[in-house]
Amino acid sequence: MLEVKDLFVAYGQSEALHGITFEGRENETVAIMGRNGMGKTTLFKSLMGVMPVKSGHITVAGQEVTRDESFRRVAKGIAYVPQGRMIFPTLSVEENIQTGLENSRTRQIPDDIYALFPVLWDMRRRKGGNLSGGQQQQLAIARALVTDPKVLLLDEPTEGIQPSIIKDIAKALNEIRKLRKITIVVSEQVLSFAMDVADRLFVIEGGRLVHETARADTDQDRVKAYLSV
Ligand SMILES: Nc1ncnc2c1ncn2[C@@H]1O[C@H](COP(=O)(O)OP(=O)(O)OP(=O)(O)O)[C@@H](O)[C@H]1O
Numbered sequence: 001m002l003e004v005k006d007l008f009v010a011y012g013q014s015e016a017l018h019g020i021t022f023e024g025r026e027n028e029t030v031a032i033m034g035r036n037g038m039g040k041t042t043l044f045k046s047l048m049g050v051m052p053v054k055s056g057h058i059t060v061a062g063q064e065v066t067r068d069e070s071f072r073r074v075a076k077g078i079a080y081v082p083q084g085r086m087i088f089p090t091l092s093v094e095e096n097i098q099t100g101l102e103n104s105r106t107r108q109i110p111d112d113i114y115a116l117f118p119v120l121w122d123m124r125r126r127k128g129g130n131l132s133g134g135q136q137q138q139l140a141i142a143r144a145l146v147t148d149p150k151v152l153l154l155d156e157p158t159e160g161i162q163p164s165i166i167k168d169i170a171k172a173l174n175e176i177r178k179l180r181k182i183t184i185v186v187s188e189q190v191l192s193f194a195m196d197v198a199d200r201l202f203v204i205e206g207g208r209l210v211h212e213t214a215r216a217d218t219d220q221d222r223v224k225a226y227l228s229v
């Protein structure tokens with residue numbers, strides 16, 4: 001569903017990704033594990049078209065998106081939940097979700113969104129900025145989902161979120177995949193969360209994927225060693 005081939009990305013003269021290759025299959029969740037500064041956000045930004053790609057290819061459901069602007073990638077089926085969530089603090093929960101519906105005719109929020117995140121229904125009239133971090137993360141995922149993506153990208157969704165809410169987010173991601181059969185790519189530093197949601201795990205280090213493992217075969221100590229400084 002998502003194919004990434006030999007991706008090179010640079011900040012000016014400074015190359016940050018040195019040939020990233022992986023795929024996310026239909027109805028599969030893939031985790032990209034890595035410490036701070038290893039290239040997770042750079043990878044996601046380049047997949048979403050927020051950062052230009054120096055060379056390499058990105059395809060979604062067989063369609064090339066490598067040089068597309070972000071809005072075209074959304075139309076081709078990619079959705080992105082950025083690190084830090086980036087919700088609109090002064091808009092209500094409902095309005096935040098509707099920003100994802102800009103190109104739909106009705107601006108009607110599908111019922112299954114609130115079924116996935118009941119807390120958002122209870123808080124639909126509240127300002128986004130007044131939600132807890134975990135609730136904002138759920139809001140950001142809901143906003144991404146209303147574009148009906150084939151590929152959902154989440155950059156460190158558990159960052160700064162308490163353990164009980166991390167469990168809720170894992171449950172929601174598993175539910176989303178079951179309902180929609182989409183491809184989910186999530187970057188993480190929390191191994192327990194990745195083990196709850198991902199079918200395959202990759203480790204990124206210094207802008208390269210250095211390890212790949214299926215969930216069932218994962219040597220957790222080995223992955224933890226990559227994640228600790
Ligand atoms: N705007 C920028 N200009 C120059 N270099 C940058 C910029 N943003 C990131 N980098 C560099 O690119 C590399 C990868 O950073 P990136 O933000 O992708 O890491 P990350 O894995 O997302 O880290 P974190 O877990 O802290 O979010 C780092 O060496 C970083 O210093």
Ligand SMILES: [Mg+2]
Binds near residue numbers: 040042083155156
């Ligand atoms: Mg990051």
